[in-house]
Amino acid sequence: xxxxxxxxxxxxxxxxxxxxxxxxxxxxxxxxxxxxxxxxxxxxxxxxxxxxxxxxxxxxxxxxxxxxxxxxxxxxxxxxxxxxxxxxxxxxxxxxxxxxxxxxxxxxxxxxxxxxxxxxxxxxxxxxxxxxxxxxxxxxxxxxxxxxxxxxxxxxxxxxxxxxxxxxxxxxxxxxxxxxxxxxxxxxxxxxxxxxxxxxxxxxxxxxxxxxxxxxxxxxxxxxxxxxxxxxxxxxxxxxxxxxxxxxxxxx
Amino acid sequence: xxxxxxxxxxxxxxxxxxxxxxxxxxxxxxxxxxxxxxxxxxxxxxxxxxxxxxxxxxxxxxxxxxxxxxxxxxxxxxxxxxxxxxxxxxxxxxxxxxxxxxxxxxxxxxxxxxxxxxxxxxxxxxxxxxxxxxxxxxxxxxxxxxxxxxxxxxxxxxxxxxxxxxxxxxxxxxxxxxxxxxxxxxxxxxxxxxxxxxxxxxxxxxxxxxxxxxxxxxxxxxxxxxxxxxxxxxxxxxxxxxxxxxxxxxxxxxxxxxxxxxxxxxxxxxxxxxxxxxxxxxxxxxxxxxxxxxxxxxxxxxxxxxxxxxxxxxxxxxxxxxxxxxxxxxxxxxxxxxxxxxxxxxxxxxxxxxxxxxxxxxxxxxxxxxxxxxxxxxxxxxxxxxxxxxxxxxxxxxxxxxxxxxxxxxxxxxxxxxxxxxxxxxxxxxxxxxxxxxxxxxxxxxxxxxxxxxxxxxxxxxxxxxxxxxxxxxxxxxxxxx
Numbered sequence: 001x002x003x004x005x006x007x008x009x010x011x012x013x014x015x016x017x018x019x020x021x022x023x024x025x026x027x028x029x030x031x032x033x034x035x036x037x038x039x040x041x042x043x044x045x046x047x048x049x050x051x052x053x054x055x056x057x058x059x060x061x062x063x064x065x066x067x068x069x070x071x072x073x074x075x076x077x078x079x080x081x082x083x084x085x086x087x088x089x090x091x092x093x094x095x096x097x098x099x100x101x102x103x104x105x106x107x108x109x110x111x112x113x114x115x116x117x118x119x120x121x122x123x124x125x126x127x128x129x130x131x132x133x134x135x136x137x138x139x140x141x142x143x144x145x146x147x148x149x150x151x152x153x154x155x156x157x158x159x160x161x162x163x164x165x166x167x168x169x170x171x172x173x174x175x176x177x178x179x180x181x182x183x184x185x186x187x188x189x190x191x192x193x194x195x196x197x198x199x200x201x202x203x204x205x206x207x208x209x210x211x212x213x214x215x216x217x218x219x220x221x222x223x224x225x226x227x228x229x230x231x232x233x234x235x236x237x238x239x240x241x242x243x244x245x246x247x248x249x250x251x252x
Numbered sequence: 253x254x255x256x257x258x259x260x261x262x263x264x265x266x267x268x269x270x271x272x273x274x275x276x277x278x279x280x281x282x283x284x285x286x287x288x289x290x291x292x293x294x295x296x297x298x299x300x301x302x303x304x305x306x307x308x309x310x311x312x313x314x315x316x317x318x319x320x321x322x323x324x325x326x327x328x329x330x331x332x333x334x335x336x337x338x339x340x341x342x343x344x345x346x347x348x349x350x351x352x353x354x355x356x357x358x359x360x361x362x363x364x365x366x367x368x369x370x371x372x373x374x375x376x377x378x379x380x381x382x383x384x385x386x387x388x389x390x391x392x393x394x395x396x397x398x399x400x401x402x403x404x405x406x407x408x409x410x411x412x413x414x415x416x417x418x419x420x421x422x423x424x425x426x427x428x429x430x431x432x433x434x435x436x437x438x439x440x441x442x443x444x445x446x447x448x449x450x451x452x453x454x455x456x457x458x459x460x461x462x463x464x465x466x467x468x469x470x471x472x473x474x475x476x477x478x479x480x481x482x483x484x485x486x487x488x489x490x491x492x493x494x495x496x497x498x499x500x501x502x503x504x505x506x507x508x509x510x511x512x513x514x515x516x517x518x519x520x521x522x523x524x525x526x527x528x529x530x531x532x533x534x535x536x537x538x539x540x541x542x543x544x545x546x547x548x549x550x551x552x553x554x555x556x557x558x559x560x561x562x563x564x565x566x567x568x569x570x571x572x573x574x575x576x577x578x579x580x581x582x583x584x585x586x587x588x589x590x591x592x593x594x595x596x597x598x599x600x601x602x603x604x605x606x607x608x609x610x611x612x613x614x615x616x617x618x619x620x621x622x623x624x625x626x627x628x629x630x631x632x633x634x635x636x637x638x639x640x641x642x643x644x645x646x647x648x649x650x651x652x653x654x655x656x657x658x659x660x661x662x663x664x665x666x667x668x669x670x671x672x673x674x675x676x677x678x679x680x681x682x683x684x685x686x687x688x689x690x691x692x693x694x695x696x697x698x699x700x701x702x703x704x705x706x707x708x709x710x711x712x713x714x715x716x717x718x719x720x721x722x723x724x725x726x727x728x729x730x731x732x733x734x
Contacts, residue, residue: 010525017529103522107532225584235546
């Protein structure tokens, strides 16, 4: 049984969700206030596997809750956003949410994404004990440590969300080669992309912002039209482009 | 002349210059206008008329040089007459020679019988003057570059003589000209300085005001005039204050409109969200008999959702509540992304979407709005194109005179649209064939959104039927010149 904390002011919605999610293996605790939600999340951090957080909360808004929560815990968070507000999605992801789902949503979609996040978290936690040995990947000015899950740029530590970290890891392992959006979605979000789904792009643009768009004169992460994305290998910047074959295996 | 600064400057500068020139000319033309005898104009030297008679009065404002010359000539003449009468012609000629060398003037001396005592060739002017009845004083005549003066005097014997001199006009005019030129330069400099200051004083705050207005129009709702105009207390600073009040009101109006739209969106979508979850619960609980009805409910819920989204988008575009942040958008990249997604959707009906031709161009605009605009056209095309056909997209950068345009064409292989309805396609909720369109999905709002969004970017959109069948939708957007 996975335990989910739902923070949403729509109490009827919470009832319905509880009803729906139970047979799917999720035990739902719901709270209808941002302040309360934060308190609960913090005081019983170990009790929840996933937090579903509505961005549009009265009083303390969703972003504040997210920010305060993230400063102390890294419990996975799935944001519920308004359909039209792109900026909410980007800001939320930058602040540390793992994925987003615009309202109204199909609860099956919610389950799919929740499961993907949980799987990823489990994998991540699992790696500490029994996965492949942690390694440090160095490309240009970036140093990525898969053990501590910390990234440095020219010695300076950069704070990345779990999804951003996963994205960067995939790109760095395939530095100089193209990685398709589908591969990124599978590897990072644990699910396939639906049509017109911008999740990967949003994570990527926030990653770009955090790392810096350019390294000297060259673009750090290039968008290859019709193919995907590529982390430019500073040793061979000319090689990056349409001539690269999409990398086949990315993660071990 | 576009610039206010230039207008004010030139107007006043030309005005002052004209005054200066007018005073210059009239100074030269008149001799004794009381105006010109004012002390502050004393440095204005008048040029004497080309010929005339000068009466030398003490304190008179005689033609400067000529008067002076006249005086000294008379004295020289009398001396000459003395020498002639006492010592004879040769002595006179010697004297005249020395005199000529000293002052650089040609001197003719005539006796009472109009016979030349000196030995110079006599020109017309000299001839004329010599015959002239000279009144007491000095007569003179200007001919081309020379001035001729004629003067009578009496020798010690009482006999009458005439002295005619020929001197270069330049000598007299030079001084006139030079001081007049100085005068003009002085006016020129003062005029320039004053005009510049005046023009700046008026045009500079106006262009500053314009800059703030432009910022407001471009979306910076916090743009205010405030202290930009500096400390002044005139109509222009009043204008600045009024502008700030207007901007304040605009900001609050737009703010409340945005909040309203956001609230509407929330209020509509909450029940929909609950509906969909309840639906899924029902689906799981009830048997296959209910499935048809449940599917229908799901479909209608999706339609409602799409409709709400589009309506709200349209409302935002219409009201201008959207603060559009504009930045350069890579159109080729955007099209590529959209085509990939549309192609994905098209596969359901065995159709394809592909880019037929593309070019590098940048449009200054809002990426999300542009995306919506083109996405709607694409999805429409995918919906209407016949099974097993393809939808092609092309992008071209064209220039029309001084400006560049990005031209996007989406062509499908569907039934096309009756000629009469082509213009109505972009009206909200317009549908061509009612029943069929509804079945294929679509809200009737997509193209209306496209039109509004494209217009907001200063572009235009239109639809034409292709010769071979199918519809071509063309979007033109102002592009950034490269």
